[in-house]
Amino acid sequence: MRINDTADYHRYDLRSLGWELTMSNALSSPASPCRRLLKKDDSYGVHLYAFLDRRLSCERFSHVVEIGGGYGYLMRDFIALRPSLKVTMVDISPRLLDRQREALRGYDVRFVEGDFLETDPGILAGADLVIMNENLGDFPTLLDLTYEDMAGDGNGAAEAVRRARDLIRRYRLDYPSEGTFAFNLGAAQAVEKVCSAAVPVVFICEHSCEAKVPEDLRRLINLPSPGLPERICLKGHDEYTLKFSHLEKIARFYAYGVFRGPLADILTPRLDGRLKALWTVGANLSDEGELLRFFAEDLYRYEYLLLVGGGIKGGETEIPKG
Ligand SMILES: C[S@@+](CC[C@H](N)C(=O)[O-])C[C@H]1O[C@@H](n2cnc3c(N)ncnc32)[C@H](O)[C@@H]1O
Structure with a gap:
């Protein structure tokens, strides 16, 4: 067994997210050509806010915690739309926290430096929305695990194997009976937390x-769907794709309602x-x-989970398009 752990990279080596081109960064500039592929020309945070608003009504959110907020662009959009929001930003990277302080200057924001898996769970007290956007692939992944x-x-x-085994048993997560496989240990722990x-x-x-690519686009887009976490090789570190069905199962264990779909539900492409x-x-x-092609494919390569705890009712049963 090996562990893919990016903590030291994020703490000490990371200089920039520039080459990682997250969705939020790709859409941050009004001049971004990626925006032209979408039905609505806007930044990521504005799209996400509108999506959450249609689904649940953002009025209910007063304290948002964002984990791994990168350059802080998503939260900048949220605060522009709701200046009264109380915001906590948790990040392992001191350099990215500096970028977040810059992007969110002038607003009442609490910044917490640390590995989310190690932070006091009290940090979540009173939060009514937690956002984990494009960060869980960076959390520790166990590699070369076996059925045995x-x-x-x-x-x-090893301690990490025992942790994985505990999670797999507690939440009845599936795993292959042959060969080796990777397990998103950190992502599972974060969702559990x-x-x-x-x-x-x-x-x-x-x-x-x-x-999964929708039926009507399969002729055009061919994306692999291996069903097990796969390596994404990046500068200075690797991250791993997420097995969303595991995270979904953990959330359901805690009686959350689960909405799941491709990012294209939030960033609707102009087909x-x-x-x-x-x-x-x-x-x-x-x-x-x-x-642009890479960006457009990512709209289907990325999935989201919207987890809604007991007592909150969604406004709609279908995710509206556009
Ligand atoms: C790929 S960036 C995504 C940034 C931003 N959410 C976006 O969508 O542009 C991953 C973010 O997660 C943070 N991160 C990675 N591992 C973390 C951990 N264990 N605890 C807290 N933050 C972490 C990184 O420092 C970075 O801000």
Whole structure:
């Protein structure tokens, strides 16, 4: 067994997120060509706020905790829309916390430096929304696990293997009976932490290993859906795609209502000739075309989970498009 752990990279080495091109960063500039692929030309935080508002009404949110907020752009959008929001930003990276302080200067925001898995759960007290956007793939992932590792009872196993085994048993998570596999240990622990703290609403978005392209687009987009976490090689560190069905099961254990879907439910693409051409032209794209095609595919490669705790009713049963 090995562990993919990015904590030291984020604490000491990370200089910039520039090359990681998260959705939030890709849409931050009004000049971003990615915005033109969407039905509505706006930044990520504005899209997400509108999505949550349609689904649950954002009026109910007064204290938001964002974990791993990167450059702080998403929260900047939220505060612009609701200046009265009380906000806590938790991040392991001192450099990114500095960027968040810059982006959120002038607002009443609490900044907490630390690994979310190690922070006092009291940090979640009073929060009515927790956002974990594009961060759980960075949390520790166990690699090269075997069926025997999970089926065994021995206390001789490494601490991390025992933790994975406990989670797998407690939440009845599935795992392969043959070969080796990866397990999103940190993501499972983070979801367990927010759900056991009874946070009313939790939003998660990340690369999925279970992504599904809608029927009508399968002719154009061909995305792998291996069903087990896979490595994404990045500068200075690797992250892993998430097995969303595991996170969903943990949330259901704590009686959360679960809404799950592709990011395209939130960032609705304008399915016109231009986008279709990006998918059909193949290898002959310009650099910008490549970037746009990658962005457009990510709308289906990413999944979200919207977890709604007992007592809160969603306004709609279908996720509205557009
Ligand atoms: C890929 S960036 C995403 C940033 C931002 N949410 C976005 O969508 O642009 C991952 C973020 O998670 C933070 N992070 C990674 N591991 C963390 C941990 N264990 N605890 C808290 N924050 C963490 C990183 O420092 C960074 O801010």
